[in-house]
Amino acid sequence: MLNDSIAAISTALQQGAISIVRISGDEAFDIAERILTISIKDKPTHTIHYGFVVDPLSGDSVDEVMVSVFKAPKTFTGENMVEINCHGGTYVTKEVLRLCLENGARMANRGEFSQRAFLNGKMDLTKAEAIHDMVMAMDKNNARMAANALQGSVRKVMDPLLEKLLDIIANIEVNIDYPEYDDVEMLSVETVIPKCKSLLKDMDEVLRKANSGKVLKEGIKTAIIGKPNVGKSSLLNALLEEDKAIVSDIEGTTRDMVEGSVRLDNVTLHLIDTAGIRNSEDVIEKIGIEKSKQILEEAELVIVLFDGSQPLDNLDKELLSITEDKDRLLVYNKKDIKRYEGINISAKDEDIDELMNALNKKYDEYHEAYQVPMLQNERQLALMQNARQALIRAVDALEAEMELDLVTIDLQSAYYALKEILGEVSKDDLLDTLFSKFCLGK
Numbered sequence: 001m002l003n004d005s006i007a008a009i010s011t012a013l014q015q016g017a018i019s020i021v022r023i024s025g026d027e028a029f030d031i032a033e034r035i036l037t038i039s040i041k042d043k044p045t046h047t048i049h050y051g052f053v054v055d056p057l058s059g060d061s062v063d064e065v066m067v068s069v070f071k072a073p074k075t076f077t078g079e080n081m082v083e084i085n086c087h088g089g090t091y092v093t094k095e096v097l098r099l100c101l102e103n104g105a106r107m108a109n110r111g112e113f114s115q116r117a118f119l120n121g122k123m124d125l126t127k128a129e130a131i132h133d134m135v136m137a138m139d140k141n142n143a144r145m146a147a148n149a150l151q152g153s154v155r156k157v158m159d160p161l162l163e164k165l166l167d168i169i170a171n172i173e174v175n176i177d178y179p180e181y182d183d184v185e186m187l188s189v190e191t192v193i194p195k196c197k198s199l200l201k202d203m204d205e206v207l208r209k210a211n212s213g214k215v216l217k218e219g220i221k222t223a224i225i226g227k228p229n230v231g232k233s234s235l236l237n238a239l240l241e242e243d244k245a246i247v248s249d250i251e252g253t254t255r256d257m258v259e260g261s262v263r264l265d266n267v268t269l270h271l272i273d274t275a276g277i278r279n280s281e282d283v284i285e286k287i288g289i290e291k292s293k294q295i296l297e298e299a300e301l302v303i304v305l306f307d308g309s310q311p312l313d314n315l316d317k318e319l320l321s322i323t324e325d326k327d328r329l330l331v332y333n334k335k336d337i338k339r340y341e342g343i344n345i346s347a348k349d350e351d352i353d354e355l356m357n358a359l360n361k362k363y364d365e366y367h368e369a370y371q372v373p374m375l376q377n378e379r380q381l382a383l384m385q386n387a388r389q390a391l392i393r394a395v396d397a398l399e400a401e402m403e404l405d406l407v408t409i410d411l412q413s414a415y416y417a418l419k420e421i422l423g424e425v426s427k428d429d430l431l432d433t434l435f436s437k438f439c440l441g442k
């Protein structure tokens, strides 16, 4: 049932200055008034008021609060909403929630406020996803992408595509509805094929942007390779040291381990486990090369590390040759002993500024990429790919001069896939899965 009133603590449940208990639904004002010393129904929307929360059974005063009033339909959820700003202790916040639940509200499910906002037409699915992304964003870039999506950037991508596709569908429908006009059909099929191809091109562009967005969002798989003892572990430690917070954030990652993430200005590097080559000190060098090849397959960026204090030998040259086709940086370690032409570091002394500068410079242009409207996640990408496939089938059918009815089926499935990106034809189970990932009280 959509109209029961839900309540939840919308702030993190920890000691802080203020916590917010949120109520949404038809009865929100009645429920709040049962536990407050003030009336709120009579107050204008989007206003905040001073009062006390009192347990109606015992008459005990629970907290001194500020109460925000939001009147349907112009609210976040589209329903009546009350936010009780109480003192941010975990006990008192839970007490206020308990009183809401005892006086007519139901405990909200995860993401249920946003789900209601979506169901009440307050936002499309991509905006709901953006809220989730915003909550989860750990760095500036992810937050910026989410902020774009919150402002409707995905819709900006989708609207022109949907418009073009509808135009194509309309052209075909004319032929189905008026099959007796042979001329119309000829003319129309001739114009429709180029239109489909132009739309396909647009979709490819959208997919291309989304893929680079995905790389940015998810980070870049990075391998450090080099001969035994060139200083790989030292470099890894120095890199991870640059960003202690992230390292300790990752479950099971300790300073001794060989995996972790390094947050640069514009992207995050995920260091791939190179334990295989690290431990090859006592095995024949060939194994090191074989391991390197395996690791290279996975890597999107390779840092090839040399011992700068020594002349490059055949093994170094082999590493140079197997990384030739890779996106790579050549780095010389042990600059405290000797410098080479290029990027020099002293991993042991955690002196890796030249490498950090080179990395930041390398991904500098990605800075802008966050500002362009683009698809935001795997779900959207997969649907765009489905739409593209369906459109390709339609073009094939048109070129093979198949029945127009058959073409329409493919065009329609392309249309539905595009609409589903915005959540406009999606199924309930999809919604439940999506919103259950949200934080409570969102």
Ligand SMILES: Nc1nc2c(c(=O)[nH]1)N(C=O)[C@@H](CNc1ccc(C(=O)N[C@@H](CCC(=O)O)C(=O)O)cc1)CN2
Residues within 6 Å of the ligand: 046, 070, 073, 074, 075, 076, 083, 122
């Ligand atoms: N206290 C508080 N802070 C919050 C939220 C909230 O719900 N409560 N938000 C929740 O995520 C975010 C802000 N998002 C919001 C989005 C829409 C509306 C809202 O009332 N929309 C109405 C009227 C808009 C207007 O007056 O122009 C509407 O869309 O009809 C409020 C907050 C972040 N900060």
Ligand SMILES: Nc1nc2c(ncn2[C@@H]2O[C@H](COP(=O)(O)OP(=O)(O)OP(=O)(O)O)[C@@H](O)[C@H]2O)c(=O)[nH]1
Residues within 6 Å of the ligand: 226, 227, 228, 229, 230, 231, 232, 233, 234, 235, 277, 278, 279, 280, 281, 333, 334, 335, 336, 337, 345, 346, 347, 348, 349
């Ligand atoms: N002088 C100098 N020595 C360094 C530097 N970085 C690392 N070393 C030394 O080089 C040796 C090897 O360093 P590691 O970081 O263990 O090298 P590695 O490439 O991980 O070695 P394997 O795990 O055996 O492949 C150690 O004795 C380090 O102290 C540096 O910048 N300058």
Ligand SMILES: [K+]
Residues within 6 Å of the ligand: 228, 229, 281
């Ligand atoms: K070593």
